[in-house]
Amino acid sequence: MGVVAVVVFLLLRLTAGDPAAIIAGDNATTQQVEEIRGRLGLDRPIAQQFVIWLGNVLRGDFGESFFFKKQVADLILDRLEPTLALSIFTLVLAVTAAVPLGALAAYRRATWIDRAVMGLSVLGFSVPVFVIGYALIYLFAIHFAWLPVQGYQRLRDGIGGFLTHLILPSVTLAVIYVALIARITRASMLEVLNADHVRTARAKGLAELPVLLRHVLRNAAVPIVTVIGLGVALLIGGVVVTESVYSIPGLGRLTVDAVLARDYPTVQAVILLFSVVYVLINLVVDLTYTFLDPRIRY
Amino acid sequence: MKAVADRALAIDFGSAATAHGGVARGLARHRSVTIGGAILALVVVVAVLAPWLGTRDPAQIDPGFRNRRPGAERVVPSADGSETKRTSWMGTDSLGRDVYSRVLYGARVSLIVGVTVALISAAIGLTIGLLAGYLRWLDGVVMRVMDGLMSIPAILLAIGLVSVSRAGLRTVVLAIVIPEVPRVVRLVRSVVLSIREEPYVEAAVALGARTPMLLVRHVLPNTVAPLIVQATFVCASAILVEAILSFLGVGIPPETPTWGNIMAEGRALFRVFPHNILFPGVFLAATVLAVNMLGDGLRDMLDPRVRQRL
Numbered sequence: 001m002g003v004v005a006v007v008v009f010l011l012l013r014l015t016a017g018d019p020a021a022i023i024a025g026d027n028a029t030t031q032q033v034e035e036i037r038g039r040l041g042l043d044r045p046i047a048q049q050f051v052i053w054l055g056n057v058l059r060g061d062f063g064e065s066f067f068f069k070k071q072v073a074d075l076i077l078d079r080l081e082p083t084l085a086l087s088i089f090t091l092v093l094a095v096t097a098a099v100p101l102g103a104l105a106a107y108r109r110a111t112w113i114d115r116a117v118m119g120l121s122v123l124g125f126s127v128p129v130f131v132i133g134y135a136l137i138y139l140f141a142i143h144f145a146w147l148p149v150q151g152y153q154r155l156r157d158g159i160g161g162f163l164t165h166l167i168l169p170s171v172t173l174a175v176i177y178v179a180l181i182a183r184i185t186r187a188s189m190l191e192v193l194n195a196d197h198v199r200t201a202r203a204k205g206l207a208e209l210p211v212l213l214r215h216v217l218r219n220a221a222v223p224i225v226t227v228i229g230l231g232v233a234l235l236i237g238g239v240v241v242t243e244s245v246y247s248i249p250g251l252g253r254l255t256v257d258a259v260l261a262r263d264y265p266t267v268q269a270v271i272l273l274f275s276v277v278y279v280l281i282n283l284v285v286d287l288t289y290t291f292l293d294p295r296i297r298y
Numbered sequence: 299m300k301a302v303a304d305r306a307l308a309i310d311f312g313s314a315a316t317a318h319g320g321v322a323r324g325l326a327r328h329r330s331v332t333i334g335g336a337i338l339a340l341v342v343v344v345a346v347l348a349p350w351l352g353t354r355d356p357a358q359i360d361p362g363f364r365n366r367r368p369g370a371e372r373v374v375p376s377a378d379g380s381e382t383k384r385t386s387w388m389g390t391d392s393l394g395r396d397v398y399s400r401v402l403y404g405a406r407v408s409l410i411v412g413v414t415v416a417l418i419s420a421a422i423g424l425t426i427g428l429l430a431g432y433l434r435w436l437d438g439v440v441m442r443v444m445d446g447l448m449s450i451p452a453i454l455l456a457i458g459l460v461s462v463s464r465a466g467l468r469t470v471v472l473a474i475v476i477p478e479v480p481r482v483v484r485l486v487r488s489v490v491l492s493i494r495e496e497p498y499v500e501a502a503v504a505l506g507a508r509t510p511m512l513l514v515r516h517v518l519p520n521t522v523a524p525l526i527v528q529a530t531f532v533c534a535s536a537i538l539v540e541a542i543l544s545f546l547g548v549g550i551p552p553e554t555p556t557w558g559n560i561m562a563e564g565r566a567l568f569r570v571f572p573h574n575i576l577f578p579g580v581f582l583a584a585t586v587l588a589v590n591m592l593g594d595g596l597r598d599m600l601d602p603r604v605r606q607r608l
Contacts, residue, residue, distance in 0.1 A: 122594065126587035128538055130545055130561065131579035138572055149569070237453030241542055255454070256546050259461040271458050275450045 067263035083250035089170040094177035102185025124179030133172040133245035150247040184227040188220035221292045229285030334591030345405035356403040356555040400555035407556040415536035416529040423482025431490025444480035452477040523600040530593030557582045
């Protein structure tokens with residue numbers, strides 16, 4: 001985590017653009033630029049800047065956005081809901097679609113079902129998120145006009161609009177995630193399917209579904225859950241793109257806007273936030289291993 | 299000698315896997331390499347021959363011929379008074395530029411980015427991975443740094459890196475290389491860690507081989523197969539990330555025709571003129587798909603054991 005903080009900080013400070021000059025505007029005098037630089041603390045040694053920044057971050061203070069002229073923490077809170085809603089929707093959608101698909105492919109291995117699932121999975125990896133997004137918008141929002149084209153509606157403005165605005169973005173974002181999880185589910189289940197205890201379970205007359213759920217899927221769960229955790233990186237990257245495609249005012253859109261405006265406090269905060277979330281999710285994933293497989297202990 | 303034996307081993311593994319999974323699967327493997335390779339070869343040919351494939355200057359704007367649908371024709375008077383008819387097979391964009399020409403030239407950028415990123419990250423990753431895997435004292439520090447880099451989602455890190463300096467091809471390549479390096483390092487390191495315990499490495503040490511010699515002669519050859527496979531996937535992901543960066547407006551400057559830039563340009567008028575997004579999107583998806591298929595096939599042919607290691 002410390003490394004992340006240093007990397008994030010250094011990356012954005014070793015820049016060509018001068019934020020003080022950007023804030024001051026085109027007509028500012030050198031003196032004004034210097035004054036702004038002093039106020040932002042940009043004139044101090046870089047190590048000192050880092051310590052000040054880290055101390056503030058630990059207290060939840062990400063500083064003031066150069067561009068939006070607001071507290072970065074407020075800015076993030078403001079943009080949190082759409083991103084959270086989109087991510088949770090996508091996660092649920094992806095897992096409920098991918099695990100059965102992968103299991104089916106493993107169970108019917110080397111048949112057309114297996115090949116179809118695997119083929120779609122490679123395709124899902126290859127088609128960029130925004131191409132899928134625009135294809136879906138064209139088909140379902142413009143051609144059939146079933147769903148809203150773009151935008152976002154907050155939950156408090158009505159659940160109907162909230163849900164319909166989320167369907168297309170979630171499906172878009174879920175594609176690559178489904179591809180990833182289905183692949184691992186299949187590979188992981190294939191390994192277990194030939195195990196002795198599965199043959200025993202079948203031999204004692206257990207029906208196929210209980211065999212698959214209790215004996216195969218459960219033993220295949222650790223790699224699947226691991227990949228769901230690691231895939232959050234894909235999800236976060238996808239959020240940035242999807243929110244731009246669908247004009248959703250979330251954290252992903254904020255990241256792009258902040259980068260374009262060279263708004264370092266905001267970029268730093270968002271990247272740090274996403275990374276912390278990613279690390280925490282993978283920590284939780286590690287902890288679930290003990291539930292899934294009691295042999296694993298820490 | 300060693301390399302030959304290794305290759306024989308790999309082939310042996312491959313045939314065993316094929317026999318196990320049935321002939322149909324073995325064929326499918328080879329088919330994926332063939333199809334992927336064919337599509338990729340086509341894209342390379344198109345990219346190289348772009349100026350001779352009926353294209354115009356991809357940056358040439360034509361204010362009188364903006365936002366035309368695919369197949370639109372324009373009669374252009376020549377200097378000597380005769381008229382030639384030009385057809386825009388993929389329509390024109392909002393500045394009147396020919397989308398067909400831009401898509402063909404865009405292939406160049408994507409391929410250059412994909413290949414250079416794959417080569418650079420493989421080279422850097424190989425060096426760091428070899429050293430970290432073999433030298434214990436280095437391992438701890440290097441892997442902490444790699445873990446730190448890996449805990450920032452790749453696209454986010456690339457976006458952050460691009461914002462650091464002015465957009466351009468070199469910046470974009472660098473911004474995509476840095477998030478990819480830790481993945482290569484991990485792979486190489488894991489191979490090295492298992493190889494260093496092999497009896498022949500111990501024998502070489504006992505015979506007095508120096509560390510650099512040992513790494514190059516005995517450890518390095520073992521990393522080649524998984525590295526090639528990994529480099530293919532890095533290439534696919536680099537093409538995607540470049541397109542995403544350009545699409546978001548933080549990548550290669552908009553004057554350069556890249557698939558991401560064409561799509562970014564087409565965003566505003568997407569509802570009316572979807573062709574600006576459709577054509578580069580199809581090319582992009584087909585290229586990435588081809589590289590991925592190639593990688594999948596290569597992995598299965600070169601080293602089926604990689605699957606477990608990844």
